[in-house]
Amino acid sequence: xxxxxxxxxxxxxxxxxxxxxxxxxxxxxxxxxxxxxxxxxxxxxxxxxxxxxxxxxxxxxxxxxxxxxxxxxxxxxxxxxxxxxxxxxxxxxxxxxxxxxxxxxxxxxxxxxxxxxxxxxxxxxxxxxxxxxxxxxxxxxxxxxxxxxxxxxxxxxxxxxxxxxxxxxxxxxxxxxxxxxxxxxxxxxxxxxxxxxxxxxxxxxxxxxxxxxxxxxxxxxxxxxxxxxxxxxxxxxxxxxxxxxxxxxxxxxxxxxxxxxxxxxxxxxxxxxxxxxxxxxxxxxxxxxxxxxxxxxxxxxxxxxxxxxxxxxxxxxxxxxxxxxxxxxxxxxxxxxxxxxxxxxxxxxxxxxxxxxxxxxxxxxxxxxxxxxxxxxxxxxxxxxxxxxxxxxxxxxxxxxxxxxxxxxxxxxxxxxxxxxxxxxxxxxxxxxxxxxxxxxxxxxxxxxxxxxxxxxxxxxxxxxxxxxxxxxxxxxxxxxxxxxxxxxxxxxxxxxxxxxxxxxxxxxx
Ligand code: XMP
Numbered sequence: 447x448x449x450x451x452x453x454x455x456x457x458x459x460x461x462x463x464x465x466x467x468x469x470x471x472x473x474x475x476x477x478x479x480x481x482x483x484x485x486x487x488x489x490x491x492x493x494x495x496x497x498x499x500x501x502x503x504x505x506x507x508x509x510x511x512x513x514x515x516x517x518x519x520x521x522x523x524x525x526x527x528x529x530x531x532x533x534x535x536x537x538x539x540x541x542x543x544x545x546x547x548x549x550x551x552x553x554x555x556x557x558x559x560x561x562x563x564x565x566x567x568x569x570x571x572x573x574x575x576x577x578x579x580x581x582x583x584x585x586x587x588x589x590x591x592x593x594x595x596x597x598x599x600x601x602x603x604x605x606x607x608x609x610x611x612x613x614x615x616x617x618x619x620x621x622x623x624x625x626x627x628x629x630x631x632x633x634x635x636x637x638x639x640x641x642x643x644x645x646x647x648x649x650x651x652x653x654x655x656x657x658x659x660x661x662x663x664x665x666x667x668x669x670x671x672x673x674x675x676x677x678x679x680x681x682x683x684x685x686x687x688x689x690x691x692x693x694x695x696x697x698x699x700x701x702x703x704x705x706x707x708x709x710x711x712x713x714x715x716x717x718x719x720x721x722x723x724x725x726x727x728x729x730x731x732x733x734x735x736x737x738x739x740x741x742x743x744x745x746x747x748x749x750x751x752x753x754x755x756x757x758x759x760x761x762x763x764x765x766x767x768x769x770x771x772x773x774x775x776x777x778x779x780x781x782x783x784x785x786x787x788x789x790x791x792x793x794x795x796x797x798x799x800x801x802x803x804x805x806x807x808x809x810x811x812x813x814x815x816x817x818x819x820x821x822x823x824x825x826x827x828x829x830x831x832x833x834x835x836x837x838x839x840x841x842x843x844x845x846x847x848x849x850x851x852x853x854x855x856x857x858x859x860x861x862x863x864x865x866x867x868x869x870x871x872x873x874x875x876x877x878x879x880x881x882x883x884x885x886x887x888x889x890x891x892x893x894x895x896x897x898x899x900x901x902x903x904x905x906x907x908x909x910x911x912x913x914x915x916x917x918x919x920x921x922x923x924x925x926x927x928x929x930x931x932x933x934x935x936x937x938x939x940x941x942x943x944x945x946x947x948x949x950x951x952x953x954x955x956x
Contacts, residue, residue, distance in 0.1 A: 447640075448472040448630060449489045449518075451479070453497030453507055453525045459771065460615045461493055461523070463811055464623065468630050469638035473809065478508045481516055491519040491634025494526025496613065500540065500577050501525065501532045519606035519634040521559075521626075524575055527600065527609035534583030545573035545594035548618060555589045558601035558608050559628045571598075572618035578611060606633045642814075642821040646679065649806050653683035656804065657763050660687070663804060664755055665765035666747075667692045667717060668836070669706035672767030672807065674828055675819040677715055679806050680765050682822075688765065690715050691754055693747060696723030697838030697847075699863075700856035709828060722750045730840065730847045734884075736956035739847070743837045764801035770809050771910070812910075832877045833911065841956040845884030850937070851899075855882040857935045858901045865927050866905070866919075875917055876908035880931075881944070881955050889939035891932075898939035901931055906953055914948040 448465045452458045452474050465472035475484070477494075492513065499506045514520075514533055522530040528538055551571050553563045563569070571592070578595040582588060586607075590599035598611040608629060614622030630636050657663055665677045667690045681688045692710060694703040703719070710717045729742050755761055807815055819829040835841055839859075843851050859880040866878045881902040889896040903924075908914035928941040944951075 447488055448491045448493060448634060448636065449484070450474045450493045450495055451477045451509075451513065451526075453477045453495050453509075453529075454499070455496030455523075455525065457613055457615050458495040459811075461495060461626075462770075464615050464626050465493075465630055466640065466811075466814065467623075468627055468636075469640050470630050470636040471640040471809075478510070480510050481512050486516060486518070489518060490636050491521070491630065492516070493629075494520065494522040494529055496524030496526065496574070499525065501528045501538060517605075519629070520608070521629045521633070522607075522609035523615070524611060524613060527611055528575075528577050528579060530607065530609050531579040531581075531583045531586075531600070534586065536579055536583030536586070537581035538577050539580035540577045544576050545592070546575075547573065549573040549592050549594065549612065551590040551592045551598045551612065553590050554599075555587060555601075557587075557589055558633070559610070559625045560589050560599065561628065561632075562624060569621050570619070571612035571614075571622075572616045573612045575611060608633060642817050646682070646818060646821060649679055650683045653680055653804060653806065656802075657684055657687070660760060661762045662687050662689060662758060662760045663763035663765055664688075664758065664761050664801075665690045666751055667706075667710060667715075668834070669702070669710070669828075669831070670767075670834060671812070671819065671829055671831055672769060672815055673765075674710070674713070675815050675822065675824065676765055676767040676804075676806055677710075678713055678822050678824060679818070680804060681715055686716050688716060689758055689761070690717040691720055691751065692717055693720045693722055693750055695726045695743065695747070695838055696849075696852065697726060697743075697840050699834070699839070700860040709825065713824065718754070720750060720754060722746070725750070727847065727849060727852070732846060734845050736841065739840045739956065740837050743840055747836075762802060763804050765804045765806075767807055767815075768805045769807050769815065770811055830873050832872070832875065835954055841954045842879060842881045844882065844955060851882055854899065854935060854937050855880060855901075858882070858931045858938060861930045861934060862903055862927050865923055865930070869920065869923050871917075871919070871923075874907070876906050876911065876914060877953060878903075878905040878917075880904070883942075887940050891939065896939045898937050900940045900942060901935070901938050902942050902944050902955070903927065904944040904953070904955075906948070908948075908953070911953065914953050916945045916947055919943075 448470055450461050450472055458474055462472045462474050511533055549571055550568050553560050553565055553567045556564050579597040585602050586600045587603050588597050589601050592598040595611045601608045613619055614625040663684055667673050667677055677690050692707060707719050726746055729746050733739055816829045839855055840847055843855055862880050866872050883900040883902055885900045886897050905917040905919055906914040907917050931938055931941050
């Protein structure tokens with residue numbers, strides 16, 4: 447594998463993704479880690495990431511220089527390059543030569559990472575640095591330059607050490623993939639053997655060993671991508687010893703509980719439907735505060751899950767679809783203690799019930815989970831499903847949640863999604879949904895006055911849900927949706943469109 451030491455760059459996870467796109471496994475670890483605690487026999491190359499600090503600052507992240515004596519093939523990116531220069535007898539400069547954004551580098555030597563280019567050729571790159579290398583470290587030569595950084599890329603003339611001042615991992619460096627590939631395949635000599643098929647085979651073997659018969663495992667399914675693919679994978683290892691629960695909170699989309707259950711059964715999962723609709727809606731009666739709604743739903747979910755877990759004999763393990771971005775964050779630069787986010791998938795449940803966790807995707811990104819799902823022959827309908835929040839429609843019904851208002855929202859949301867799908871827009875959108883507002887307004891229908899509620903339509907595009915932009919939907923589609931909602935959904939006489947991006951708004955309304 448390629449080990450990436452994280453110095454806090456916003457692009458560190460992207461480096462890991464790129465390396466994995468070459469079918470080579472890579473992992474991000476905090477820069478503070480001690481090499482003696484890592485099994486170096488598994489590491490074929492080291493990448494030192496970028497970072498916001500200056501190498502010479504007193505508050506620069508702590509770094510164990512023993513990494514520089516491991517003799518591992520090494521690639522320094524931005525901050526990583528400055529670190530290599532600083533510890534290798536070079537000198538750094540700061541100030542006038544700051545570069546942020548698109549730039550161009552000129553190849554100075556057709557060597558190392560730049561072996562595909564001739565001297566004098568120019569490459570578009572993405573720079574983001576205040577400091578730059580002013581004097582070459584001992585044993586290094588310059589392989590590329592830019593106007594802001596005369597030493598924009600370096601390589602050691604006798605050791606497999608390379609460094610780039612710019613960011614090869616971002617799309618704004620079009621040739622970045624070739625440069626990274628040269629490091630991964632030619633310098634670190636990794637073989638492209640990390641494939642979905644291998645991953646499944648190894649995971650199934652590991653899980654079977656981790657949960658020897660007659661031990662049993664449980665899994666709460668939401669019908670979403672992560673938990674469903676996790677359950678399918680784990681069931682390959684455990685068969686009927688994996689017990690899945692699907693909790694119907696009464697806050698799902700229209701007819702969704704039934705269709706999700708049908709799909710889960712088709713996947714031959716050992717799944718039980720828990721009908722907790724009355725319980726959830728009962729507990730939510732009269733509650734209008736968004737945070738209180740979320741807290742109640744979290745608590746009731748745990749109670750329901752706990753009751754069902756206890757009804758089974760011999761359960762020792764809990765399956766969760768935790769993903770890599772949940773586990774690492776760029777804040778890992780502050781040290782291992784800050785790297786792990788609390789697991790929020792089933793909120794606090796594991797600790798109380800003392801289950802061992804099975805998290806087969808702890809090292810994967812969401813798109814990698816989708817690839818695994820395809821490899822496992824799962825239907826695209828599940829793999830392409832838009833995200834749906836844990837608290838369900840509760841956070842899309844502003845004001846009090848009543849069975850009538852749930853039904854109103856379900857009907858309106860169903861019409862919106864039906865039209866979005868018919869237009870072929872579903873897959874390209876991160877999310878599209880309806881929101882029921884606690885706002886009544888006057889309207890006229892036929893000859894009568896109405897005084898009814900309002901539906902807001904929300905459609906967003908996004909890469910990861912962290913930021914989002916509102917999607918521009920075709921006018922005829924909006925016209926159809928608006929007409930249909932007002933005509934077909936009782937109690938609604940007005941439809942509005944949410945045109946807010948995130949930030950400053952969030953995707954969900956509560
Ligand atoms: P926000 O509203 O914070 O949402 O912009 C970002 C993404 O997260 C989803 N979301 C949730 N998912 N449990 C979940 O599993 C939750 O409590 C929750 N709240 C928001 C939201 O749908 C969007 O995709």
